[in-house]
Amino acid sequence: MRIGIFGTGGMADALGTQWARAGHEIRVAGRKTGTWSEVAAFAEVVLLAIPAAAIGEVLAKAGPLAGKVLVDCTNDPALTGAPVASRIVTEAHVVKAFNLAHVDVWRMTPPVFDGRPLSVPLCGDNPSALEAVSTLVRDIGAKPVLAGGLDRAALLEATAAFVIGLWFAGEDAQAILTPAG
Secondary structure: OEEEEEOOOHHHHHHHHHHHHOOOEEEEEOOOOEOHHHHHHHOOEEEEOOOHHHHHHHHHHHOOOOOOEEEEOOOOOOOOOOOHHHHOOOOOEEEEOOOOOOHHHHOOOOOEEOOEEOEEEEEEOOHHHHHHHHHHHHHOOOEEEEOOOHHHHHHHHHHHHHHHHHHHOOOOHHHHHOOOO
């Protein structure tokens, strides 16, 4: 797959490195790297790994994304209004994913805990986009979990805010989601 990554921070590096190892072709756009529009033109799938506040500006500079898959892994730490996913205005097929785990989890090869692969919830409305992102999840050794339409992305963002708050408070957030049986 041809993957364009918007952003050069930790999430961009961690996921991009994993996907490159899996054989995908990667190009990156950021303030000091390739241009947004060049990377967008190259990519079949674009990872949006930039601060939530920059989404509108970056997508405007990227140009048309019609028919492409746009993976939104962003979280807005301020949670000051509408969920991130609802603020993305594009003709791309948006899939919310990869926003629930710390960047270091995405560096694990593979991300497995107590013998269980990490589950990655996906919210999106386009079946082929969900399948493309499911492939990317499996390529890093994790398990894709279809979690509903893009209208449910706000739940993933709220979950991230809740769980991250627990982690920063020193709590074991994983323990609240124990397996059944």
